[in-house]
Amino acid sequence: MxxxxxxLKDLARIFTAGGKRSFLVGGAVRDMLRxxxxxxxxxxxxxxxxxxxxxxxxxxxxxxxxxxxxGTVTAHVKGETFEITTFRTESDYHDGRHPEKIAYTAxxxxxxxxxxxxxxxxxxxxxxxxxxxxxxxRVDIQNRVIRCVGNPLERFSEDGLRPLRCVRFASxxxxxxxxxxxxxxxxxxxxxxxxxxxxxxxxLDKIIGSRKPSAGFLLMEQTGLLHELLPELAVCRNVEQKGxxxxxxxxxxxxxxxxxxxxxxxxxxxxxxxxHDIGKSVVCAMNEFGVRTFHRHEREGAALAKELLSRFRxxxxxxxxxxxxxxxxxxxxxxxxxxxxxxxxIVRIGEAHLPNLYRLRHADAFATAGEPxxxxxxxxxxxxxxxxLEEKEALSLKDLAISGNDLIALxxxxxxxxxxxxxxxxxxxxDDPELNAKEKLLEIAGKMNGGx
Ligand code: ATP
Ligand code: MG
Numbered sequence: 001m002x003x004x005x006x007x008l009k010d011l012a013r014i015f016t017a018g019g020k021r022s023f024l025v026g027g028a029v030r031d032m033l034r035x036x037x038x039x040x041x042x043x044x045x046x047x048x049x050x051x052x053x054x055x056x057x058x059x060x061x062x063x064x065x066x067x068x069x070x071g072t073v074t075a076h077v078k079g080e081t082f083e084i085t086t087f088r089t090e091s092d093y094h095d096g097r098h099p100e101k102i103a104y105t106a107x108x109x110x111x112x113x114x115x116x117x118x119x120x121x122x123x124x125x126x127x128x129x130x131x132x133x134x135x136x137x138r139v140d141i142q143n144r145v146i147r148c149v150g151n152p153l154e155r156f157s158e159d160g161l162r163p164l165r166c167v168r169f170a171s172x173x174x175x176x177x178x179x180x181x182x183x184x185x186x187x188x189x190x191x192x193x194x195x196x197x198x199x200x201x202x203x204l205d206k207i208i209g210s211r212k213p214s215a216g217f218l219l220m221e222q223t224g225l226l227h228e229l230l231p232e233l234a235v236c237r238n239v240e241q242k243g244x245x246x247x248x249x250x251x252x253x254x255x256x257x258x259x260x261x262x263x264x265x266x267x268x269x270x271x272x273x274x275x276h277d278i279g280k281s282v283v284c285a286m287n288e289f290g291v292r293t294f295h296r297h298e299r300e301g302a303a304l305a306k307e308l309l310s311r312f313r314x315x316x317x318x319x320x321x322x323x324x325x326x327x328x329x330x331x332x333x334x335x336x337x338x339x340x341x342x343x344x345x346i347v348r349i350g351e352a353h354l355p356n357l358y359r360l361r362h363a364d365a366f367a368t369a370g371e372p373x374x375x376x377x378x379x380x381x382x383x384x385x386x387x388x389l390e391e392k393e394a395l396s397l398k399d400l401a402i403s404g405n406d407l408i409a410l411x412x413x414x415x416x417x418x419x420x421x422x423x424x425x426x427x428x429x430x431d432d433p434e435l436n437a438k439e440k441l442l443e444i445a446g447k448m449n450g451g452x
Pocket of ligand 2: 026027040
């Protein structure tokens with residue numbers, strides 16, 4: 001018996017009053033059986049969508065017909081949202097993505113048989129809590145195994161997203177995958193290839209968002225999914241590195257991503273960590289001493305990452321941040337950097353991005369040695385950056401003591417020349433902050449403008 005939250009019992013009363021049955025299904029049941037908190041409640045019922053809507057509205061709740069084509073309505077009850085789906089089956093997946101036909105069925109057992117994995121095919125009848133588990137999902141949850149409902153090859157051929165869901169659940173829960181289920185993945189890659197970029201991205205995001213993303217990515221590699229979705233990363237296997245590096249580029253990338261995940265860092269940092277070195281497989285060369293070199297791999301990597309992230313339709317904001325971090329991850333700070341060099345570094349990175357770049361470097365350092373770097377290994381640079389930021393010196397055009405209008409008053413013709421002069425003035429001020437005074441800047445500008 002599972003503990004049934006009060007709100008679900010209230011919902012169940014609406015169904016019983018209408019002479020209908022209701023079951024909690026899907027992820028909520030699975031997560032409760034795993035001893036975790038359920039995050040969204042999906043219900044299944046023998047009532048038709050219009051009947052569900054009518055019953056809930058009669059009790060003063062708002063109902064939105066979110067997916068009536070699939071038999072789903074969304075009910076808002078006491079500030080919470082519930083997806084309610086009429087018992088149904090699916091058939092004839094011609095394109096490996098969308099069922100051609102859905103049909104309502106009479107029993108919860110039939111409804112459960114269309115679901116992907118045994119752990120996701122358990123229902124709990126409301127309000128009492130009777131468990132319906134025709135595929136022994138509870139045993140699999142107990143053994144921490146992911147197994148298809150029915151024949152894996154058939155189930156993956158119907159819907160090419162399922163293999164990806166499989167590896168992402170494995171990554172999220174630390175579960176293993178049943179052999180027959182795992183073996184079916186390489187055989188259905190062509191079906192997965194047809195799935196939309198957005199649906200694939202959502203699964204990738206959940207792997208990256210899990211506590212140990214490498215678990216998911218290694219399963220992807222083992223089954224061919226990595227080559228199918230992220231060939232840029234897959235080819236980093238066996239790209240060996242020398243010097244302080246202990247791992248090939250793929251393991252190094254996965255470790256960096258794991259580190260960022262373990263620290264709870266943002267999605268952008270995790271993406272940057274995962275892809276920061278993908279340029280290496282492209283620029284890899286051998287120098288005259290027989291040592292591998294990876295010159296400018298950060299630039300190549302940034303270009304590849306931009307293409308890759310765009311392919312999965314990530315938002316421009318996410319792409320820009322991740323790509324910027326990748327492009328700039330190779331800075332080599334030494335104590336002999338002048339203050340001007342530190343100021344230029346801040347300007348190039350942008351103040352807002354600095355914490356994320358430090359994080360990326362931490363992840364990179366961890367994944368080089370395989371052990372945490374000294375927590376303060378970036379401290380000398382961070383301290384100097386902090387000091388300069390505290391002095392509030394000019395770091396951008398808007399911080400200059402003069403503006404475009406001052407230049408016009410000085411006789412510079414309005415137009416692009418104004419921007420060029422302002423940028424040069426900023427360069428001068430980055431070198432020597434003392435110059436950021438109106439008279440001094442006007443004097444320099446006057447000279448630049450041919451002494452006018
Ligand atoms: P999450 O915790 O990520 O929400 P979930 O299992 O609840 O996991 P949903 O996408 O919310 O995933 O789907 C709810 C349920 O619908 C699943 O538990 C499963 O029973 C079924 N389901 C979802 N997607 C598929 C699919 N592609 N093929 C078969 N059944 C699916
Ligand atoms: Mg769910």
